[in-house]
Amino acid sequence: MYSIIKTQKKSKAIYFRENFYRLQKTNKNGTDQWVCTKRQCSSSLTIKNNTIQAIRGAHNHGNLKRSPSIIKTVTNIREKVCTNISQPITQTYNEAVSDYRKIHGTAESVPVFDILRSTLYRDRAVVFPKLPTAINELILPENFTKNLYNEKMLFCDKIKQSRLLAFSSLSALKQLALPDKFEETYSTVLEALVLYAQTNNVILNPTSILIDFEQGAFNAFKKIFSHANILFCHFHFAKNIVKRLKKLQKMKSKDIQTAVKNKHENGDGPTKIYRDLGGVVSLRTINLWIQMINKVGSINLSHPPGRPRTVRTKSNILKAKRRLAQKKRVSSRRLAADLKISKTSALRILRKDLGYFPYKKIKQPKLTDLQKGKRVKFANWVLNSYTKEDTKKWLFTDEKYFDLNGVYNIQNDRIWAANREEADKKGGIYEKTKFPIKVMVWLGVCAEGLTVPVIMDNGTMDAERYINDVLPIALKSGNEMLGKSWTYQQDGAKPHTHHLSQKWCADHFPEFISKDRWPPNSPDLCPLDYNLWNEIAVSMDWDKITTKATLIGAIKRSIKKIEKEKILHSVLDFTVRLRLIQKNGGNYIR
Missing domain, CATH: 1.10.10 (Arc Repressor Mutant, subunit A)
Incomplete structure (x- = not known):
């Protein structure tokens, strides 16, 4: 007689003579055809009205002999994991195995937990809700915002461009997780912290504040606690100064020895000297030097430690x-x-x-003096006419070619093999097509996210196509993401600067950057060029892209993968780059 069991995917299976069978088909005469679950095995059963009518073929494989009682026990464990979600999975397993041994004895071994681990956790995951992929998707139930004493712990839950969550009890705030180190983020959390303290009759008025060397944190603390004395970490300050002096070859070992001697004579201990010097000399060496000072009154090294130099002379x-x-x-x-x-x-x-480091030559556009002047003029105009919040209402756009040759990194794409011939067989040859199939992608980005991409199959675009296929989508996306008041940006490509394109933009967009405003040869000012195009290309699986259809599909999927925080940081970096252009006289920004 056979037994009916459930597989890992919850479908029916048959256990007969220590082998498993799955349903293949139901015949017209009412019989069911069941075949062995091993793919290369030809054994099968014909069953009608719960009775085996025929057994065909012989099994060509070995099998792990499990009795129906063991299979039933494992099935019960999997069901209990899904129904009793509050109980740890290991506890559920141990209780079931203990009950099985009490009833059936210990003659037959039960599958150990490590064998069932992935299956049990996968079953439990099906019952639980889907895990959020970003902090903005996180839902906090009311009981999760309180501690065991029913005291409110959540004092900051704000969603601007990115979500900020901060928890604290009234005793002390020990940990705080932030998505970035911008001044605006620090200010938002500190304002929420002060408000939370006021609601609990606590006045935050610190006299001194100790922070790391972060300009954003300093500005935020200074704005919120204007009367406090803000101090920076002395250990890291001293360590960086000494490290910089040694790199510039301004500080020799003799200078360090003099500093140690002076601080020791002033009453400083070894640990304090070590911290004040930023750890450039080990604590063991400082102790040895102090012993030498106490004995002879100075640090006298007859020769440098180690054997004499014969090469690095x-x-x-x-x-x-x-x-x-x-x-x-x-x-x-x-x-x-x-x-x-x-x-x-x-x-x-x-x-x-010598303190030298190797640097690779970097390709960048060659800028003339006239172009540098236009870049400085544009930076001055934007920074004087728009605030940082205003630039968040800009829709930056650009086009890029993608082809089947994909992305190739000559530095990091390595094949490990015993010889060159074996490496070639493992894919060590990068074949590049002379005229690859390519598509052009138009895309827009703003602080709210990315627009719908416009993909041109033939890889080219003129002014007519730009007006008919691209600009209406740009207008619709801008209105949906930014409202009625926003600015459209485009570079100096010929389809963009065509008089009909300029007229369409002037007639339809609330505001746009005309061809006379945007500086030429300036890809370093568009977030897509200096960041997001690379993010899209790198996240594509180029090994699976073989046709134009798979290329287009991969581009669309990659665009959807870009995180909103990366998009926001790219857009906010626009004004930072403008200020750098003001300072460096219009030179290219990497």
């Missing part, structure tokens, strides 16, 4: 410095060959002795 360091001054581009391997030293020693001279 002053002569080789000077030669390396002269070599770099003569040729700006010198590889560490070539420098090592010229100095007749190892590559490792050459790298140590460059990094530790």
Whole structure:
């Protein structure tokens, strides 16, 4: 006789002669065809009216012998995990196994918890509501806003561009989680904290405040607590100063020894000296120096610790410095060959002795003096005419080509193999099509999010298509996200600067940046160019993109994945970049 059981997906299965069968089909004569759950097995059962009519084929595999009682126990555990959600899963498992052993004894082994772990937690997850993917989706029941003494804990729950949640009891606020380090975020939370204290008859009037070196936090605390004396962390301050001096080669070991001696004579202990120097000298070394001062009155080192230098000598360091001054581009391997030293020693001279670091050459638009002047003029006009809140009502737009060649990172795309031939077989060759299939994507971004993308299959766009296919969608998206008063931005591409496009924008948009306003050659001023296009391209699975249809689908999915906080930060960075342009005379901003 067979037993009817449930599978992990809650469908019916048959357990017969220590094998499992699934329903394949129901025949016209009323019989059911059940086949072995092992895919390569041809064994099957024919059942009619709960009776086995025929057994066909032989099993070509081994199986784990489980009795119906064990299978039923596992099924009961899975059901109880879903019905009794307040009980821990491990407790549910242990109780069921204990009951099974009391009834059936211990002759047969029960599947250990690690084997069932993923299945049980997956069953429990089906019962629970879907986990939120962002803090804005988080729903807080009333009882979650109070502590065990029924005291209100939630004192800040504000949704602006991003949500702020802050919990505290009346005793002390020890932890506070913020989504960013902007001055506006700090101000919002501090205002909520002061209001919360006032409602509980507590007056917050600190005389001194200790914070890290963050300009946003300093401005916010100064605004809320104007009479307080705001102090910065001395340990990190001293550590950064000493680190900077050593990098500039302005501070030698002799200077550090003098500082230790002076502070010791002033009565400072080893730990305080260590903290005041920012940890640039180990506490053990400071103790040894103090012992030397107490014995002989000074720090006398007969020779530097360790064996004498034979390669990283002053002569080789000077030669390396002269070599770099003569040729700006010198590889560490070539420098090592010229100095007749190892590559490792050459790298140590460059990094530790000279304080140099390798930097890759970065591609950026070449700006003329006229273009730099226009960029400064534009920055002055925006910062004088618009506030930071006003720029949140801008709709920034741009177009970008995507093709089937995808994104290739020559630095990080590596294949690990024993030899080149094996690496080639594992996908170590990047094949680039000369004329790949490509599409053009138009997209808009503002503080409220991204617009609907407009994808042009043939990869080109003229003024007529821009007016007919793109601008109406831009107008509709802007009105839906920003209301009646907002500003449309576009760069200096020919379809944008065409007189018919400019006329359409003037007739339909509440306000737009004309072709005479937007500075030429300035992709570093559009959030899509300096951030979001890269986010979209990187999140696409290029290995699965083989046709134009899959490319378009991947683009749409990637656009939906972009987090709203990243979008907001990109838009807020626009005014920061304008101020940098004012300071650097119109140069390109990376």
